[in-house]
Amino acid sequence: MLLPIVHKETVLSIGFDDTDSPKGMCTTYLAYRLIESLRKENVKFVDYPRLVRFNPNIPWKTRGNGAVSFTVKTSRPQRIKAKVIRFVSKFSDLKNGANPGVVFYESEKVPDDFTQFSRDALWSLVSRKRAREFIRKNGLESFHIGNGQGLVGALGAIGYRFEDHTYELLSYRKRKRFGTKRQVDPTSVKRMQERFDKTFNSYDTKKEKVLLAPRGPDPVLYGVRGEDVRTLIDASTMIRSEDPAGYLVFKSNQGTGDHLQNELDVLALKPYSSGRITGVVSKEPKMHKGGHVMFCITKDCVEINCAVYRPTGITRNAMELVVGDRIQVGGGIRRASKTHPRTLNVEFFKVLKLQKKQILVNPTCEKCDKKMKSKGRGQGFECARCGCKRTSKSVQYVKRNIRKGLYIPQSSAHRHLTRPQKRIGIVNTDSNFSERVRWFSSYKN
Numbered sequence: 001m002l003l004p005i006v007h008k009e010t011v012l013s014i015g016f017d018d019t020d021s022p023k024g025m026c027t028t029y030l031a032y033r034l035i036e037s038l039r040k041e042n043v044k045f046v047d048y049p050r051l052v053r054f055n056p057n058i059p060w061k062t063r064g065n066g067a068v069s070f071t072v073k074t075s076r077p078q079r080i081k082a083k084v085i086r087f088v089s090k091f092s093d094l095k096n097g098a099n100p101g102v103v104f105y106e107s108e109k110v111p112d113d114f115t116q117f118s119r120d121a122l123w124s125l126v127s128r129k130r131a132r133e134f135i136r137k138n139g140l141e142s143f144h145i146g147n148g149q150g151l152v153g154a155l156g157a158i159g160y161r162f163e164d165h166t167y168e169l170l171s172y173r174k175r176k177r178f179g180t181k182r183q184v185d186p187t188s189v190k191r192m193q194e195r196f197d198k199t200f201n202s203y204d205t206k207k208e209k210v211l212l213a214p215r216g217p218d219p220v221l222y223g224v225r226g227e228d229v230r231t232l233i234d235a236s237t238m239i240r241s242e243d244p245a246g247y248l249v250f251k252s253n254q255g256t257g258d259h260l261q262n263e264l265d266v267l268a269l270k271p272y273s274s275g276r277i278t279g280v281v282s283k284e285p286k287m288h289k290g291g292h293v294m295f296c297i298t299k300d301c302v303e304i305n306c307a308v309y310r311p312t313g314i315t316r317n318a319m320e321l322v323v324g325d326r327i328q329v330g331g332g333i334r335r336a337s338k339t340h341p342r343t344l345n346v347e348f349f350k351v352l353k354l355q356k357k358q359i360l361v362n363p364t365c366e367k368c369d370k371k372m373k374s375k376g377r378g379q380g381f382e383c384a385r386c387g388c389k390r391t392s393k394s395v396q397y398v399k400r401n402i403r404k405g406l407y408i409p410q411s412s413a414h415r416h417l418t419r420p421q422k423r424i425g426i427v428n429t430d431s432n433f434s435e436r437v438r439w440f441s442s443y444k445n
C-alpha cells in the first residue's frame, strides 16, 4: 500500500525591514501583499503579524523605523521562503534608497539572544555589521539587497518580546489611487473615536485634525490603533473614505513607550540612544527662539542639556520647573553640533519632587506688620512708621504652578512609540489569536 507523503510541519518566522523609502511604498504594504499571497499556500498563522517600531532617534530611519515579522506553520518552508524573497525583491523601493533585509528562523521558540538584539535596536544604534555577525554566528538564512540595513530590523522584529502591546488595523489604498489625495471624512473619524474608547490617536480634537491617515505617497489609507482586534475592525467600519483595497491587522509595540523604559548611563551617553534619565534640575528653563525650552538636569555630577520643543505642547509646563526639582526625562540623545551641545530631546518628563520655589522680598516690620522700604542699593531696609531697620531681604515661598506627575506631548506630536495619555497605566498582554477574527481582508474579489 502506498502512503501519501506527509511533509513534517515546521514553524517558520519571517522578518523583514527597510523595503520602503520616504518617497513611497511601505513595509506593512509589502506584508499585506505577501500575506494575501501566502494565504493561498495553505500556511497556518500562529499569531497576528507584528509591526515593531525601533529606536525613533536614529537619523537615517525612513518614516517610522518599523519592521515586520510573522510566524507560520508550513510543511513547505523552502517554497515560502522563495516567495518572500520574490516579493521583497519586487516590492521594495530600491530606486529611492531602500535597503531591504529578510531573515528566516525555523523553530517554535525564539532564543533569548534574539530578544536581546531586538531590545538593543529599540533604544540604541545597532550596526549592520552586528546584524551580519549575529546571522553568521547563528547560521540563519537571510537575504538582502543594497547595504543590508534592513537586516537589523528583520532580526529585531523576530526577536521582539512584547511585554505590552497594541494593535493597528492598516487599511490600504487601491493602486490606481497611489499618490493622489486621500479621501477620508474627518467627521466620521471623530465620531469613531468618540464611540470606541479602546482606540487611540485617531483624531486631534484640539486642532480638529485627522491623525489616522498619513499624508505621504505611501499606500496606507489609514490606520486605526487600539487595544483589541475586534474593536479595530468594528471601528474601521465607521470611517467614511474612498474604497480601500483591503486591510491587515498588526500586533505592535506602538503606543507602549517601550523605547524609553531603560535608564540611560549618563557617564556613557551615546548619540541617537533613547531612554530616560532621573536627576535634578540644575539650570533653570529658558525659552529660546521658536518657542523651544531648554534646561539642564544633573545626575551623578553630569549635567545634561534638555530640550522641549514647541510642537509637544508641554513647553509651558517645562518653563515652570525650578532648580532643585527632581524629575525624570525621557527622550533621544542628539549629537552635539557646531551650534548645539549634546542634548536630550524630551519626549516626556515626570515631576517626582518639587523644590520649594522662593523669591526675595523686602522684609516686613514685625511690630507694624508693614513692608519696609529700601534705603537704596546696599543701604538696607527701614520701616517708614517706626524706623526699625534690617540689612537684608527676606525669603518668601511662592506657590508652584506645576504638580508632581507625568507630562507628555499632545497627540499631534506623538511618535509611533509614544505612550498616549489614554494608555497610562495600561499593560495589554492578551494573546487570543484566532483565525475566526477577520484580521486580514482583501476586497478585490
Ligand SMILES: [Zn+2]
Pocket: 365, 366, 367, 368, 369, 370, 383, 384, 385, 386, 387, 388
Ligand atoms: Zn515698624
